[in-house]
Amino acid sequence: MSRVLTALQPTGNLHIGNYFGAIDPLLELQEQGNENYLFIVDYHAITIPKDPAQLRKNIIYATAVYLAAGIDINKTTLFQQSRVPQHTELAWILNCLTYMGELERMTQFKDKSRNKGETVSVGLFAYPVLMAADILLYNTDFVPVGEDQVQHVELARDIAKRFNNRFGETFVVPEPRIRTSGARIMGLDDPTKKMSKSAESPKNYISLLDDEDDVRKKIRSAVTDSESTISFDPEHRPALANLLTIFSLVTKKSIQDLATEYKTKGYGTFKGDLAEALVSWLKPFQEKVNGYLKNEEELKRVLDKGAERALLKAETTMKRVREKIGIVL
Ligand code: ADP
Numbered sequence: 001m002s003r004v005l006t007a008l009q010p011t012g013n014l015h016i017g018n019y020f021g022a023i024d025p026l027l028e029l030q031e032q033g034n035e036n037y038l039f040i041v042d043y044h045a046i047t048i049p050k051d052p053a054q055l056r057k058n059i060i061y062a063t064a065v066y067l068a069a070g071i072d073i074n075k076t077t078l079f080q081q082s083r084v085p086q087h088t089e090l091a092w093i094l095n096c097l098t099y100m101g102e103l104e105r106m107t108q109f110k111d112k113s114r115n116k117g118e119t120v121s122v123g124l125f126a127y128p129v130l131m132a133a134d135i136l137l138y139n140t141d142f143v144p145v146g147e148d149q150v151q152h153v154e155l156a157r158d159i160a161k162r163f164n165n166r167f168g169e170t171f172v173v174p175e176p177r178i179r180t181s182g183a184r185i186m187g188l189d190d191p192t193k194k195m196s197k198s199a200e201s202p203k204n205y206i207s208l209l210d211d212e213d214d215v216r217k218k219i220r221s222a223v224t225d226s227e228s229t230i231s232f233d234p235e236h237r238p239a240l241a242n243l244l245t246i247f248s249l250v251t252k253k254s255i256q257d258l259a260t261e262y263k264t265k266g267y268g269t270f271k272g273d274l275a276e277a278l279v280s281w282l283k284p285f286q287e288k289v290n291g292y293l294k295n296e297e298e299l300k301r302v303l304d305k306g307a308e309r310a311l312l313k314a315e316t317t318m319k320r321v322r323e324k325i326g327i328v329l
């Protein structure tokens, strides 16, 4: 049995890229009988200033989203990162094994720190080390993530190997698991950049909270190209390829079948049908999320139980780590 682990930041604005890039692969793996961990990385979230009331709300909302998506707490340990202090404890130790140069190379850090000069937080810089700790604590074999996180998982591998070399076999060296389709959903307004909740315009993404009208409007205004037929050609027709990918993910029809079906139907019909498919996919999902949100106490109990389970595993690893580095007397 493999151990599979992933985590998401608690932001109110999860979009379909997050769903298909990060949550959906975990559902598949959950059904394959793995040992699964899914957690809400509140300590990663505060590397960029967050309003406390909003953060609290987002943690609850994220929990409701995972349950609505089909996370089964009997198969997956679902918890909140900050409730398991071993994450920050291990992060400190790993900080002492990680080189400045390695962190300076992280693309996400470069993107997020741009124009911030000297005021960029140490937390944002050290964030991949906390992520390495998240992964290594649970002897993780596979980490399902979107493409943008692969560099961070690679760093976790390097840190694990370095620790093992220096102190003896301790950590499993994890592997990233990237989805072939949906691993990188692109922005609706710009197919050269990934769909992102931090995009300047909400027209960039379909949020899991968008209502029917939003979805229809956003799909209608999604960029396409000036050709007249529909075909799947990611290199030359990236915008259309992205829309076909989304269509395929929500209908579970193959991209090729959809491309053939819509070949000569024109953009209007194609976009109209895509919007309706998205609405039919989102509506029952949103109803489920709202159902869970009605009982916040129950959501908190789910997180309590998850933290209890995660803590036992994390402490087992930490005991070994403390011994290996020579701080247990
Ligand atoms: P965002 O860029 O929207 O802020 P995050 O960086 O919080 O998203 O990513 C959360 C998870 O969702 C990660 O596993 C990431 O790889 C995945 N993800 C984010 N954007 C996309 C996308 N456009 N397509 C596929 N997966 C994505």
Ligand code: TRP
Pocket: 005, 006, 007, 008, 009, 041, 044, 130, 131, 134, 135, 143, 144, 145, 149, 152
């Ligand atoms: N850094 C990831 C993101 O922003 C979230 C994350 C934190 C994560 N710890 C993790 C993902 C461990 C996978 C495994 O999307």
